[in-house]
Amino acid sequence: MAPTPPPAPATSAPLPPGVASRIAAAHDAAAARGADLAVALLDRSTGERFGTSDGDRVETASVAKLFIADAMLHQGAISAADRDRLARMLERSDDNAANELWIGHGGDAVIRDVAARYGLGATTPPWDGNWWNTETTADDLVDWYAGLLDGRGGLDRADADAILGHLRASTPLAADGYDQRFGVPDALPAQPPDEVAVKQGWMCCTDGRWVHLSTAVVGPDARYVLVVAARETVDYGDDSGHWAVRRHRDTDAAVVTDDADPESTSEEPIPLLPDTSIDSAADDASAAHARETMTEVVRILFPEGRIG
Structure with missing residues (x-):
């Protein structure tokens, strides 16, 4: 695990009491819906970390786009066309833009570079060369966000702000029409939108299961980092x-x-089974159920509709 980052300005409230028990309750609620859950939460002001199954490996799906963006900005000398692709990739989760940037900026080397710079010991390149099969953990994703915010990974403030700006501009629907408001965005309606920078991930199927991730930096001072990931059995009912x-x-x-x-x-x-490598599954009933699981989990964690 990477070192604890320096404190963030304490201009927002601390985490509510009982967070650990809420995480346990969320874990049980996910299990009742056929999902295995991983949660990692960091308060950058106090350094407190909470989690469950946060060291379990999971496919990143579109969250790998964060690593692509980081690597290309670290390389420098980005063309205007690539900056446009970066915006589409992060805001609309555009897979075509991600494919072009992945190929153009090193493929598997992107993941090795980011993992080395941020000390992400459980993050590995995809087994098949496809960025969406990059594997990581909730804990590593929290460390990546924390390292982006404090500069530990090597990006300057302007590049970090550019990434976070795109994440704050995340669109309700992805480029392929998939609803990407599940999890953090839908579960935190009391959090002002400009205080939520979110990157979502989804794919199907891995061993007959949906993979969904909701990852975010939350708060007026980027005080909190939250990562929620779930693998849920595909189930359409009788x-x-x-x-x-x-x-x-x-x-x-x-x-x-x-x-x-x-x-x-x-x-x-x-x-x-749905196959998100060839179809968006935007209207798939099992996908909707899995998205609802993610949103319900975050609501259990923060029933007030905001963090802090």
Whole structure:
């Protein structure tokens, strides 16, 4: 773990009492909805850290775009076109912009560079060269944000402010139409919008599970860093009528059938899982359920609708 950053100005209230018990309650609530939860929370003014499962590794999905932005700004001499791509990548979570910047600024080397500069010991390049399969932990993401804010990672104040400015301008819908207000944005309505800098991540599926991350710097003085990540089993319920893939008993060939007709094959249905590498899944019911889990978790942590 990286050293505790220097204190932030104490112009906002401290964390409410009972945060640790609220995190435990959020963990239980997520489990009841079929999700494994990781939470990491830092008060930069006091240095207090709280978490649960915060050292568990998780795919970054679009949160890897933070690392791409950091690496390209650290390299310097950014073209106007790349600055436009950076804005689209962070504000609208534009995958096409991320693909171009990933290829143009080093691919896997981006992750190795950022992990080394910030001391992110659990953050590793993707196994397949695709930025969304970068792995990290909630704890490492908190350390990255803290290092960005205090300059420990090597970016100057102007570059750090540029990243945070784009995160504060995060749009309700991503470039592909996915709702990216889940988690922190929807759960903290009492927090002024200019006090929330957020980067969201989502992808499906890893071992039949949705991955969602809601990561943020919150407060007028960027006092708090919050990272929430969850892996949730894809579940449409018994009455969804969704299409499914079934295996024919004799040939093992994949047969697509209507779930409403259980007599169509002798095998139990295997859900036809969303694939966010080819489709946004913006209207997918299982995605909506997973987003609601993320929002409910943050509401449990901060029922007042704000931090501090």
